[in-house]
Structure formats: C-alpha cells, structure tokens
Amino acid sequence: MSGHLIGTGLTKRYAGLVANDAVDIEVRPGEIVGLIGPNGAGKTTCFNCLTGAQKLTSGSITLDGKVITNLPASERAGMGMARTFQQAQLFKHLSVEENLLLGRHRHYGASALRAAIGLAGGAERKARDLVHSIAAQCGLTEVLVAPVGDLPFGTQRMVEVARAIVLEPTVLLVDEPGAGMDSTESAYFGALLARISRERDMSVLIIEHDVAMILSICDRIYVLNFGKLLAQGTPADIRANAEVRAAYFGSTVQEAAV
Amino acid sequence: MERFFGYLVTGLANGAIFALVALGVVVIYRVSRVINLAQGAIGVFSAFVFHYTLMGDLGMPVAVATAGAILTGAVLGAGVEKFVVRPVQTRGALATLTATTGVLLLLTELTVQLWGPDNPVIASVFPDTLVRIGNTGVTVHQIGTAGIVIVLAGGLYWMLAKTWVGVGITAIAQDPGAARIVGLPVRSIVTLTWAIGGASAAVAGLMYIHLNSLDQISLTFVLISSLVAAALGGFNSLPLAGAGGVAVGLIFSFGQGYQPVAGIGQLLVFIALLGVLLVRSNKPQLDVVSEF
Amino acid sequence: MAPGVKNLKNAADRGVKLTGGPLMSGKRVEAGGVLILAIGLLVWPLVTPEVAHFYGSLSAIYALIGLSLVILVGWTGQISLGHAAFVGCGCYFGAKLLNNDVPLVLTVVLIGLIGAAISLILGIPSLRLRGVYFTIATLAFGAACQQYFFTRSEVRGIAADQVPRANLVGIQTTTDRGLYYAVLVVLAIALVLAYNTRRTDVGRVLFAIRDSEQAAAAMAIKIAPYKIGLFAASAALASIAGLFYGMLFQATPAPEQFSVLQSLFYLAMPVLGGAEALLGALVGGAFLAVGQPLVNLFDVRLFLMTSIALLLTLLSGFDGVTGALKAGRKAIADAVRGEPVRYGSFVPHEEHDHSPPRVHATVGESPPPVGSVVRVRIVPGVRP
Numbered sequence: 033m034s035g036h037l038i039g040t041g042l043t044k045r046y047a048g049l050v051a052n053d054a055v056d057i058e059v060r061p062g063e064i065v066g067l068i069g070p071n072g073a074g075k076t077t078c079f080n081c082l083t084g085a086q087k088l089t090s091g092s093i094t095l096d097g098k099v100i101t102n103l104p105a106s107e108r109a110g111m112g113m114a115r116t117f118q119q120a121q122l123f124k125h126l127s128v129e130e131n132l133l134l135g136r137h138r139h140y141g142a143s144a145l146r147a148a149i150g151l152a153g154g155a156e157r158k159a160r161d162l163v164h165s166i167a168a169q170c171g172l173t174e175v176l177v178a179p180v181g182d183l184p185f186g187t188q189r190m191v192e193v194a195r196a197i198v199l200e201p202t203v204l205l206v207d208e209p210g211a212g213m214d215s216t217e218s219a220y221f222g223a224l225l226a227r228i229s230r231e232r233d234m235s236v237l238i239i240e241h242d243v244a245m246i247l248s249i250c251d252r253i254y255v256l257n258f259g260k261l262l263a264q265g266t267p268a269d270i271r272a273n274a275e276v277r278a279a280y281f282g283s284t285v286q287e288a289a290v
Numbered sequence: 291m292e293r294f295f296g297y298l299v300t301g302l303a304n305g306a307i308f309a310l311v312a313l314g315v316v317v318i319y320r321v322s323r324v325i326n327l328a329q330g331a332i333g334v335f336s337a338f339v340f341h342y343t344l345m346g347d348l349g350m351p352v353a354v355a356t357a358g359a360i361l362t363g364a365v366l367g368a369g370v371e372k373f374v375v376r377p378v379q380t381r382g383a384l385a386t387l388t389a390t391t392g393v394l395l396l397l398t399e400l401t402v403q404l405w406g407p408d409n410p411v412i413a414s415v416f417p418d419t420l421v422r423i424g425n426t427g428v429t430v431h432q433i434g435t436a437g438i439v440i441v442l443a444g445g446l447y448w449m450l451a452k453t454w455v456g457v458g459i460t461a462i463a464q465d466p467g468a469a470r471i472v473g474l475p476v477r478s479i480v481t482l483t484w485a486i487g488g489a490s491a492a493v494a495g496l497m498y499i500h501l502n503s504l505d506q507i508s509l510t511f512v513l514i515s516s517l518v519a520a521a522l523g524g525f526n527s528l529p530l531a532g533a534g535g536v537a538v539g540l541i542f543s544f545g546q547g548y549q550p551v552a553g554i555g556q557l558l559v560f561i562a563l564l565g566v567l568l569v570r571s572n573k574p575q576l577d578v579v580s581e582f
Numbered sequence: 583m584a585p586g587v588k589n590l591k592n593a594a595d596r597g598v599k600l601t602g603g604p605l606m607s608g609k610r611v612e613a614g615g616v617l618i619l620a621i622g623l624l625v626w627p628l629v630t631p632e633v634a635h636f637y638g639s640l641s642a643i644y645a646l647i648g649l650s651l652v653i654l655v656g657w658t659g660q661i662s663l664g665h666a667a668f669v670g671c672g673c674y675f676g677a678k679l680l681n682n683d684v685p686l687v688l689t690v691v692l693i694g695l696i697g698a699a700i701s702l703i704l705g706i707p708s709l710r711l712r713g714v715y716f717t718i719a720t721l722a723f724g725a726a727c728q729q730y731f732f733t734r735s736e737v738r739g740i741a742a743d744q745v746p747r748a749n750l751v752g753i754q755t756t757t758d759r760g761l762y763y764a765v766l767v768v769l770a771i772a773l774v775l776a777y778n779t780r781r782t783d784v785g786r787v788l789f790a791i792r793d794s795e796q797a798a799a800a801m802a803i804k805i806a807p808y809k810i811g812l813f814a815a816s817a818a819l820a821s822i823a824g825l826f827y828g829m830l831f832q833a834t835p836a837p838e839q840f841s842v843l844q845s846l847f848y849l850a851m852p853v854l855g856g857a858e859a860l861l862g863a864l865v866g867g868a869f870l871a872v873g874q875p876l877v878n879l880f881d882v883r884l885f886l887m888t889s890i891a892l893l894l895t896l897l898s899g900f901d902g903v904t905g906a907l908k909a910g911r912k913a914i915a916d917a918v919r920g921e922p923v924r925y926g927s928f929v930p931h932e933e934h935d936h937s938p939p940r941v942h943a944t945v946g947e948s949p950p951p952v953g954s955v956v957r958v959r960i961v962p963g964v965r966p
C-alpha cells in the first residue's frame with residue numbers, strides 16, 4: 033500500500049517569522065490524519081511545503097520512501113499527491129466537467145499530436161467515464177456542464193475536492209474544506225471523505241476547524257500552535273490534552289462533552 | 291578617448307530620458323497594476339502638439355509652450371486612465387494591456403494623420419550652446435535634460451516616500467480594496483498618478499525629440515528601452531528603473547558609436563532584455579502562494 | 583419593503599449573471615453555421631471578379647495570422663507585440679526556399695518549424711516568468727528583427743527578391759484565386775488542429791494555467807512546456823502566413839512591412855473578431871483585408887481606423903463580433919421563451935408565471951475571509 037508521507041523537521045521562515053518550526057508529521061498508508069490549530073498557526077504553510085507550492089527553509093519530505101524535498105509541485109502531484117486550497121482555486125474559464133477532467137491529466141494517455149489530429153477519442157472517453165463516476169459520488173452530476181464560476185461557494189469546494197480525487201492520488205491533502213459549510217454539511221462531507229478514502233486506499237491529511245468532524249473521522253491528529261507541534265495522538269488523546277484545550281479548544285470541548 | 295566621452299555624454303542624455311519614461315511606467319504600474327504601453331506615445335504626441343500647435347499655430351514663446359505640452363501630457367495620461375483603462379479594468383490584465391496597446395497605435399497614427407510623416411526639429415527651453423569639458427563638448431540642453439530628470443526623479447521619490455499622496459499610492463498598490471475602505475480617494479489618486487506619468491512622458495518627449503529626430507522607429511525604440519529598464523526592477527523599483535534607463539542609454543550609444551550598423555541599438559536592447567529576464571528568473575522565485 | 587431587502591436588479595449589479603439557454607441545441611446551430619460558412623468560403627470566388635480574389639487571399643492570410651493570435655490571446659491570455667516579425671521571417675526564409683525549388687508543401691512545413699524554433703529564443707526565457715515580461719520580450723524581438731535582421735542583405739536588405747508562385751500539391755497558385763484556395767486549405771487544416779486541441783487535454787491545460795498556475799501545478803501539469811509550446815505553434819502559424827504573404831505580392835516586401843506597428847495592427851484581429859471562438863480569426867482577417875480599400879475612400883489611415891475600432895470593441899465589453907453574436911443569440915432566446923430567472927446556469931425557482939418574481943431577500947455568498955468561518959442559516963418559508 034502506498035500513500036506514506038513523512039515530513040521531518042519541516043521549517044519555514046518568512047523573514048523574521050517562523051511559520052513552521054521543526055514540525056514532524058507523518059501520514060501512514062490509508063490513514064486519515066487531522067491537522068488543527070488556531071488561525072495563523074502555520075497549517076497552510078505546512079501544506080504548501082509538503083506539496084511543493086512553497087520551498088522549505090529546512091527539513092525533508094519523503095513520499096513512499098522517495099525523497100521529494102526539492103521536487104516541484106507538479107512532479108509531486110505526478111507521484112500521486114493531490115491537494116485542495118484554502119481558497120478554492122478553480123479554473124473559472126472552464127465548466128465543472130472540464131475542471132474535473134484536468135485531474136486526469138497525468139493519466140490521459142494521448143499525446144498532444146494525436147489529440148490534435150483527432151485520435152484522442154478513446155482517451156477522452158475513458159477520462160469522461162471516470163469523471164462521471166466520481167462526480168456522481170460527490171453529488172456533482174447535475175452541475176457538470178455549468179461554468180464553475182456560477183456555482184454556489186459550497187459546491188465549488190466540492191468540485192475542488194472531486195477534482196483532486198479524479199487525480200487518483202495515493203495521498204490527499206485538504207485545506208479547510210468545511211469553511212463556509214454548516215455543521216450538517218460538514219459532517220456529511222467528513223463521512224464522504226472517509227468513505228472515499230477507504231474505497232480508494234487513499235491516505236488523507238485534513239485541516240479543519242470543525243472539531244466535531246475532525247474528532248469523528250480522523251485516526252490521528254496533530255495540533256500546531258505558533259508554528260510548533262503542540263500535541264499529537266488519537267482523537268481521544270487530543271480531547272484529553274489540557275494544553276490543547278487551553279491553546280485551542282477553549283471551552284468548546286467542555287460544552288460538547290456536556 | 292574623445293569619441294568615448296562623446297558617446298558617454300550622448301548615452302547619459304538619452305539614458306536619462308529612458309529613465310524618465312521608465313519611472314512613469316513604474317509609478318503607474320504601482321497604483322493600477324497596468325503597464326502603460328502608450329507612455330512613449332503620449333510623450334511624442336505632446337511634443338508634436340508643442341511644435342505644431344502651441345509654437346506653430348498659436349505662436350507661443352518656448353517656455354509657455356513647454357508648460358502647455360506638459361499639461362497636454364498630463365491630460366492625456368489622466369484621460370487614458372479614465373476613459374480607456376478604468377472601464378475595462380474589471381476584465382483583467384489582458385484587457386488593460388490590450389487597451390494601452392490600442393492607445394499606443396491610436397496616438398502614433400493620429401500624430402501622422404494630423405501632422406504628416408515628417409520628423410520636425412523642435413525647439414528646447416535650453417539653448418544648444420556648447421560647453422567644453424576637457425576635450426568634449428556638452429550642450430546646455432543635454433545638461434538641462436540630465437538636470438531635469440534628476441530633479442523629477444528626486445521629486446517623484448520624495449512624493450512617494452514623504453507626502454500624503456505617496457502614502458496613498460503605496461496603500462493602493464498593496465490593497466486597493468482596503469485603501470478604499472479606510473476612506474482614501476482611490477480614484478482621484480489613481481487618475482492623478484496617471485496624470486503625473488503623462489506629464490513626465492511629455493517632458494521626456496520634448497527632450498528626446500530635440501536631441502534625436504523622431505520617427506515611428508525611434509518611438510518604439512524609446513518605448514522598448516524604457517520598458518526594459520522598468521522590467522529590470524520588476525516594474526516596482528524606482529531606483530532600478532532609473533539605473534536601467536541610464537544603462538540602456540549607454541549600451542545604445544556605445545554600441546551605435548563603435549559598431550555603426552543599422553539596427554544595432556535594437557539588437558543590443560533585445561539582448562539586454564534577455565539578460566534582464568535571466569536575472570529575474572534566477573532570483574529565488576518568490577513563493578507563489580497568495581493565501582495565508 | 584423592509585430595510586435591507588434588495589431587489590433583483592441589485593443582484594445583477596453585483597455581478598450575478600442572468601442568462602438564458604440557447605434557442606436550439608447549441609451544437610446543431612454551430613454545426614449548421616460552420617457548414618454554411620465553409621460552403622460560402624469555397625463558392626464565392628467562383629462568382630466574383632478577379633480584383634476580389636486578391637483581397638480574398640489577403641483575408642485568408644490575415645486569418646492565419648489571426649488564428650495564431652487567437653490561440654495565443656484566447657487560450658493563454660498573453661499578448662504578443664512581435665508577431666509581424668514571425669510573418670517577416672516566414673516571408674524572407676520562404677522566398678529563399680521557394681527560389682531553391684523546394685516544393686511548397688515541404689516549404690510550408692519547414693517554415694513552420696523555423697518559426698517555432700525562432701520563437702524559442704524569446705519564449706524560453708520569458709515564458710518561465712509570469713506577468714508582462716513575455717509581451718515586452720516580443721516587442722523588443724519585433725524591433726530587433728525589423729531593424730537589424732531584416733535589413734541584413736543576406737536576409738532581405740534593400741532589394742526585393744522574387745517570390746515564385748509554386749503549386750500546393752495539385753492547386754495552381756498562379757492566379758489570386760488559386761492562391762486563395764491554397765491558403766484556405768492550410769487554414770482549414772490549422773483550424774481543425776486547433777479545434778481538436780481545444781477540446782482535449784492540452785486545450786484544458788492551457789486554460790487551467792491561465793486561470794491558476796498554482797492549481798495547475800497541483801494537477802501534475804508542468805507549466806512552462808505548455809506555454810512555450812503553444813507560443814511556438816502560434817509563431818509557426820504566423821510564419822506560414824508570411825510565406826503566403828510573400829507569394830501574394832510575388833516579391834519580398836520591405837522590412838517596414840513587418841514593424842512593431844504592424845504587430846499592433848494584427849492584434850486587432852483577435853479583438854475585433856473575438857478571441858474565444860476560433861472563427862473570430864476569420865472575421866478579424868476579413869475586416870483587416872477589406873479595411874484598406876474601405877479607408878482609401880475616406881482618406882484616413884488604415885491603422886488609425888483600426889486602433890479606433892479596437893478600442894471601441896474593447897469598451898463595448900463584447901468579445902469581438904463572435905462574442906456579440908453569441909450574446910445576441912442568448913438574448914433573443916430569452917426574449918422568445920420568457921425564460922425564468924437564472925443565476926448563471928441555475929434556475930432558482932421554476933416559474934409558471936413569468937411576471938418578475940418578488941425577491942424577499944438576497945444573501946451574499948462570497949469566500950469568507952481566510953481562516954474565519956462564516957455561517958449563514960436560511961430559514962426557508964414563504965411570507966405572503
């Protein structure tokens with residue numbers, strides 16, 4: 033099984049600010065791992081470093097045993113690492129279907145030349161079939177032909193996640209998918225993600241502020257605060273950790289526990 | 291040696307003009323994220339208004355006509371912003387770049403349509419008296435050009451760093467939405483900046499055409515030289531744009547002087563640009579992430 | 583009305599689009615239109631006097647240049663201010679090949695390759711950077727070509743070269759009509775290649791890069807090769823157009839014919855015709871070619887009128903003529919059917935009564951500020 037992502041000593045500095053300070057993080061094959069922490073804790077920065085959108089100041093990253101620290105983002109994606117962005121980055125000139133089809137880029141299987149002379153019919157059909165089945169799973173069938181910019185914000189987030197899944201990644205990183213969803217939607221989304229992860233043998237690293245959702249779907253959770261790892265462990269450990277409560281949960285957990 | 295100093299003087303004088311146009315491009319880019327490709331054309335059009343209309347038809351004295359030409363440049367700059375760039379700005383960078391391209395073509399062609407294809411010799415507020423420095427002669431106009439550019443560049447720098455308008459420009463450059471919310475008159479500041487850009491282009495046009503007869507080829511040449519200079523500083527740095535302008539002027543002058551082949555200047559500037567691109571792409575690419 | 587309740591007009595003001603579906607199935611109309619257009623393009627020279635054929639050839643050549651710019655501008659969002667230089671390269675190098683008895687088919691291919699190779703000189707350094715560097719590089723390249731390379735006596739110099747009118751496989755090009763058909767064949771091939779490309783992976787990738795390089799990289803897309811490759815294809819098309827340009831005049835034009843201003847003139851094609859539809863290139867090409875005889879009637883300069891048309895088109899907000907047609911078709915369809923209100927492609931409520939609906943409240947939904955969570959609860963219900 034693959035999808036084993038390990039970051040060791042991840043450090044990222046912006047001028048004076050240390051956004052990530054020697055963070056060790058591991059996502060084992062098939063696991064769903066949560067990354068939580070207050071705003072500005074460095075979660076997105078950690079994602080960007082893992083996926084290659086930003087360069088690390090120091091530290092190293094491996095994916096399935098291969099060192100990927102210095103690979104560009106596109107090559108990491110080519111190795112099976114997919115992600116979504118905190119602010120959905122969809123291709124607004126394209127329809128939902130075309131957005132999803134782009135996830136097939138690395139499996140497309142027809143060269144530019146063949147496609148130009150009209151010989152990519154087979155590849156195109158195969159790509160569309162897969163896209164349609166994933167769209168159905170994510171509840172996007174109805175909107176496939178819609179220009180993506182017309183969609184409500186929550187649906188756009190879903191399109192972004194679906195597009196990442198079309199990539200058939202071995203490890204998926206999602207950044208605050210629940211922002212803008214209400215608690216029912218986000219619970220539904222969490223369950224869907226868990227199911228897809230199981231069905232596709234895909235490990236997941238998820239940043240999310242909806243604590244209830246995170247606690248319910250994750251196998252393990254990392255807590256970041258001011259760029260440093262504050263705690264890690266199973267949802268039960270995290271729930272019990274006094275430091276985490278103080279730094280992050282405040283009174284939420286107590287209320288939830290009542 | 292004598293030739294060397296001759297080329298040096300010409301290069302510095304022309305380079306100062308390129309620098310001035312480049313500064314205008316940078317200031318405008320800072321506030322509105324638009325590369326004004328019409329910057330050079332505004333300068334030429336203003337200079338032709340100066341020569342044919344203000345001095346020719348209206349018979350104004352040089353000093354008054356010069357002021358009139360600078361005003362023309364300012365009005366043109368503000369007009370381009372208000373009536374061409376702003377209406378298309380919501381459609382993105384492609385639309386604004388195409389728009390300024392259209393203005394470049396419009397002004398260039400309008401110049402020829404109105405005043406014919408001749409390259410006039412235009413007057414200057416400074417006399418052409420030769421001042422001898424060692425073995426080389428420098429005209430008062432050349433000294434004046436350099437002086438004016440230094441004064442204008444210094445003034446621009448001072449305005450940006452020290453005045454209320456400058457703070458406004460910096461604020462708008464960083465976040466137009468936030469600038470509007472805190473109550474800055476964003477539209478007026480943007481238009482004012484374009485007017486300043488237009489006026490500096492007019493000054494450059496007057497100085498340059500007096501030094502070099504001007505046809506469409508040299509117009510594009512001025513434009514390209516100043517854009518290359520502005521590109522050196524990533525369209526963001528005034529000092530680098532200024533230095534780049536002078537450098538391009540020197541490269542051109544020495545290239546043409548020692549290797550007088552047709553088009554050598556254009557070739558050298560193209561090569562210089564490739565160099566600039568190399569420098570910029572070797573800069574550790576800033577993180578491409580826009581979110582945090 | 584209670585304070586804070588907005589009416590529909592406000593929704594439209596805020597950029598919510600209200601549009602209707604096409605009158606007929608879009609595919610049918612398009613296919614029919616293209617068929618009629620194709621027949622028209624084939625038949626018209628048979629029923630017109632010879633003078634028209636010159637302008638027909640010129641239109642087709644311009645349309646090739648237009649197509650090269652449509653794919654560049656419309657697909658990548660970049661503009662080139664140096665395309666005339668590629669036209670010039672195609673013209674001068676093409677003349678040399680033809681004068682050395684290289685068959686025209688082979689010349690077309692070779693010129694395409696030469697144009698593409700030359701494009702790499704500026705494409706590789708400038709397209710790896712984002713922003714306007716590419717445009718400036720094309721500008722400087724255009725000026726260097728016109729002023730330096732094209733004035734070398736080995737390239738063109740002061741004296742014109744003869745350009746023979748060779749046959750394109752079976753098509754005689756000695757008459758302007760024959761040349762028109764030859765260019766039309768090349769144009770048709772280019773259009774088909776472009777159409778297929780747009781509909782498959784590469785087309786989508788180019789749009790993806792245009793919209794978000796960061797997200798494109800996350801889709802395992804290597805960005806630079808696509809941008810550089812598309813520019814090379816565009817340069818190849820422009821160079822091939824240049825080859826035919828020389829053949830049309832039967833002599834190599836002076837370097838001034840390939841100036842930077844000429845590049846700006848060419849840029850009017852994707853703007854006037856529309857850069858989103860491939861056919862915009864044909865419309866733009868036809869405009870520029872018949873422009874010259876038209877402006878001669880009024881004693882104004884062609885480039886001046888072109889620049890005015892370009893600016894007016896930009897200000898109109900339509901994507902050229904093809905864009906305006908599309909918008910018109912939609913508007914007619916809406917008016918005929920009395921479409922229910924749509925937000926983009928969504929019909930919020932199927933209305934049986936087509937009087938304007940009353941909107942009781944509109945709730946803005948925009949990306950929340952990063953990191954914060956915006957929760958909006960809507961309690962459904964009707965208040966009479």
Ligand SMILES: Nc1ncnc2c1ncn2[C@@H]1O[C@H](COP(=O)(O)OP(=O)(O)O)[C@@H](O)[C@H]1O
Pocket residue numbers: 046049051069070071072073074075076077078577579581582953
């Ligand atoms: N490009 C950047 N330049 C400078 N500082 C940044 C940049 N991106 C993020 N930061 C800072 O790094 C810190 C961590 O940010 P981020 O990773 O986005 O936090 P989170 O996703 O946990 O909310 C914040 O203080 C933020 O202001």
Ligand SMILES: [Mg+2]
Pocket residue numbers: 075076077118582953
């Ligand atoms: Mg974040």
